[in-house]
Amino acid sequence: MASPIQIVLNPDNFQEAREKGGGGGHKDFFAHRDKEFAAHKTSLLQQIETISVELAAQATGSVGYAKVILRREAWAKSHRPMTALFRPDRTRLVGGADLGVMIVEARPRSLAEVAKQIEEAETETILRFDETKNKDVPYPSARKSEVGAIDRIELFRASDKRNFSVEEAVAWLSNPMTGGSYQVELFTPPAPRADWDRLDEANRTLLETFVAGFSTLGQGVSVARMSSGSGSQPLLSVRLDETSTPVLRMNDTPSNERKRALAPFAHDIESHIRLLEFLDNHPLVRRIELPGIVVRANAATENRTRPSAATINARDLRRSYPKLGVVDGGISPALDEWIIDRWTVLADEDSNHAHGTFIGGLATIGASLNGPEICSEADGAELVDIAIFPSPEKAGAFASYYPDGVPQFFDEMEAAVADAHARHGVRVFNMSLNILQPAVADRYSAHAVRLDGIAEANNAVIFVSAGNTQPQDLRPEWPADASRALADLALARNDGLLTPAESARNVTIAALNPTGHDGCVPYAPTRYSRRGPGLRGSMKPDLAHVGGAGTQHTTLGHGLFSILPDGAIVDGCGTSYAAPIAAKTAAVIEHLIEGEVSRETIIGMLVHHARLPEPLRDKTLSPVARHLVGFGMPPSAETILETGDHSITLVFASRIKPGEQINFGFSWPASLVETGGKCRGAAKLTLVSTPPLDARFGAEYVRVNINAVLQQEQAPDKWKGRLEPVYLPDKRDRHAIEAELIEHDLKWSPVKVHAKNFPKGVGPSSNWRLFVEYLTRAGEEMPEEGVPFTAVLTISDPTDDKPVFNEMRQNLQAIGAQITDIRTAARITPRV
Known part of the structure; x- marks a missing residue:
């Protein structure tokens, strides 16, 4: 019998004053030396x-x-x-x-x-x-x-400031799609000229020499403050052009400023040498980066059509459907039946609908074309077509719409997402686009900062493709032997994530092979899908889904089907096409839950129920599996929202505030408790939070760690954590140091998953608790408004026999916990 996921309606009742402790005394790192x-x-x-x-x-x-x-x-x-x-x-x-x-x-x-x-x-x-x-x-x-x-x-x-040569910079910036500007990060925002008298002599000299340095370059230079999505990260756009007068605008400018036509880019190497030497040697400059280029994440062209047309059913206006925003180059009129709105800035001659239509087809008719093993959600989705990416095949098109490069593209996306949310309540968006810049372990990129800011401002979740390798960097097809797979991965090159796939607020999707394709192992990582980890201590990609095989079958092609702009069936592959399949499940979850479900809950439900694909379950692959597929492949929304009577899934959607912690005590299901208090069964705990972020701190950009543990009572006021990180490589026999907690326990990561089976029973007591607490970085304050989070806890009987659901419901109601079906909870609680 199916039992719905239960949400705890009164989590605030279990808040208490935070225990102040931990950290211990001072440590002598040179004891007896x-x-x-x-x-x-x-x-x-x-x-x-x-x-x-x-x-x-x-x-x-x-x-x-x-x-x-x-x-x-x-x-x-x-x-x-x-x-x-x-x-x-x-x-x-x-x-x-x-x-x-x-x-x-x-x-x-x-x-x-x-x-x-x-x-x-x-x-x-x-x-x-x-x-x-x-x-x-x-x-x-x-x-x-x-x-x-x-x-x-x-x-x-x-x-420490840059990793490119002058020659590389000029060649890259000559491409109009870049906007032609260096992106310069400063250690501290430059004060307005009128406030210089308030600075001490040293800081005034620092700023005066920085401003004066641009005037002595002997070449036209334009300097402007960039929108970073984070007020704490001062970014400047610095561009050399063929004018003779420097234009310095280092402070914020109105968002509705009229854009002037850009002067011709300066190709003179000597001018760039002088500029970079000045920036390299000025103390105020922290980093100099080249801008990115927006690219699509499709690994191969759609090369084969079906002999018959796809059936695009009419939308039933008497019912509602899940909603999905598609950020791309446009969706063709073939899917007009399912498009509820369009936001486009593109002229017809600058549009290419092939990519966006393939994605829209997967969302609307993917199940009928591919079957439930690949597209598990029923056909039908209302689409908002956000057509803002000009055809990459047309030279100069991107630069004509976004002369300032990627930041201006994100400005347009920000406006479009806000409009789709306001007009139609769209909460889930697909962006199968990447920036042609690799994600690095010690830096939270400006592109990820912007994307995360867009998601947070709209309480939305954006599904991002992990990106595809270049053809020359394709890995061999995944072998059946795990040792051979490790060897192939060790030999692979240039297959790391592209920005903004290291995003902390959104969901990054890698690609898996399809079923029924005898040229590849089903559900194994595709040969083209890029891998993590992204920033240190994070889990990227987050999830994986079928994206089509990188090796073509004689009749099935890539084994993933959608439609061309004219409605004809076509096969294709790419992380571009894995992302919308996962996004569709998220949109269905959001649709089935009444009210505006939090972004933490949407992500938490997907991650909690995801499963590691069969080809990656060999123990020897554990150290690399998470960098390939994240937490795994999510099932259908129906599977997520309902469980069997042998288990119960509880959702805690709340906000932890300064000076508080959450202590939710309960009794283990009686049918799983043996004589003496030993508790059998299995448990899994997923935590998704939205902590404050600060890109200035590099790999330590997450400034507050929210942690949730499932503990069993050992003695009065003595508790022991019973779960382990899902990717813990070996059983610990000693206390973990901070570096290990970051690497394996995902300490400081906004998304954490812990699980454990207890087939023989553990502990002396049936008293358990879910305990949620926080830790700030040194010198950091907990935000006054607190940090929102969602914890998802499943307790089950692996033998599928005991009445866990009913026992837990009775236990929780006895202690005053108010619980109900998550799908209707919005009638009662403001936060789901």
Whole structure:
């Protein structure tokens, strides 16, 4: 018998004051190694002295920026050297880079104060008797602990700012689709000229020399503030052109500003050398990047049509359908029956409907063309056609609509998504487009920042393709042997994710092989699908779905079917086509739940019920599986929203606020409890949150960690977590350090999944709790409005025998938990 997913209507009743603790005392990283610590102190002092001398001699003033690089075992918040050494009142923390790398504002005077604290750190190992351990243990001062936590201190230099040559830059920027502008990130926003008198002498000199430097280049240069989607990340667009007068607009400009025609791009190499040397060497500049180019994520052309036309059924105006926004180059009139609105800026001659129509066909008639094993949702979806991507086959088309490049494209997308949401309530969008820039492990790209801002502003979820490799980088077809698969992956090159697939607010989709295609292993990763991990500590891609085979079959072609603009059947492949199939399931979930379901719940439902494809379940593939398919392939919306009587799925959609935690206690199902309190069964817990993000901190861009654990009572007020990360490679036999928690437990990731089977029973008690808490980064404050999250918990009997659903419902009602079918919950609760 089917049992609906239950949502807890009164999660606020289980909020309580946050327990303040954790972190422990100071750690001595050089315990019993006194000589080594003395040498380490001397080395750090020399590094600081060198940096101070260099800063004092700068023509740009005495302000600079330094990297404080922590040793791996000191990545945890409690070990950060921000209490005794780099205190906020002494040195300003301005960002981060890779994990464990702090970037601070540095001045000779403040560095001298840091050096004094380092000098005062005791060299000898101090011991103190610990009664709980019944032995002497190291008991360092805060100074010694923080000095030991640091590996080294370096000045932020030109080598940290860019990774391309001048020749590469000029060749890339010559393409009109780029907009021709360097993207320059600063450490701090430039103050308006009228406020310079409020700056201290060092900061005023820093800004004056930055502005003056553009005027001395001897070439026309245009500088403008870019919209980053994040007020904390100051970005400038810097373009060299063939005019003679510099135009400097470093502060915000009105959004309705009239766009002027761009002056011709300057190809002169010497001019670019002077510009890049200036930017490389000015302390205010943090990073210089080349702009991206928007590309479609289809790996092969649609090369074969069916002998008969597809049947496009009429839309029944008496009923409602799931809604999906398609951000692409336009959908042909062949699907007019299902298009409820169009947002287009493209002239007919600049449009190419093939890609968008294939995607629209998958959403509307994909099930009848491909069957439920590939397209599990019933045919029919109301589409909003967001036609904003000009034909890539027409030279100069993109630049004619978006002369400023990708940022201007995102401006148009932002307006279109907001309009579709406001007019039609569209919450799910498909964007099978990528930026031709690889995602990197230590940087949250400006493209991902913009996309995430669009999703958050509209309470929407955007499905993004992971991207496809170039033809020369295709991997071999996935083999049946796991060891051979690992070897093929080890030899693969240039197959990492493209931006903005590292997006933190949206869902990235990789591609799987279709069924019934004897040229490939069913549901294995396709040979063209790009892989993660994206930023360190994250899970990308998030999910995977069928995208068509990269090797053609003699009769089936790529094995995934949709339609051409004229309505004819065609086969194709690409992560472009995997994304809308997953997006359709999300749209059906959103449609079946009354009211405006939160984006955290939509994502959580998909991730929680996703399953690892069969070809990736071999244990030897565990370390790489998540980088290929994320949490796996989601089933149909119907399967997600209903369970059997042998299990229950509970949804907690709430907001954790400053100073609070959530403690939801309950009894394990009685039929799964043995004599002595041992509990059998299986449990799975998925958490999706929307924490504050800050791109200035690189790989540490997530500033608040929301964590949920399922714990069993061991003794009064003593609890033990019972679940493990789904991708934990080996059973732990010791306490995990911060680096391991980031890598395997996805600490700091907005999406986490833990699970465990207990076939023999565990623990001494039937008392369990779902516990949700938060942790802020060092120096970070929890937002006053809190952080929204959704936790999805399933408890089941793997033998499909015990009445878990009914037992849990009775237990929860007895403790005052109000629960109901999630599909109708909006009648009662404001947040689902």
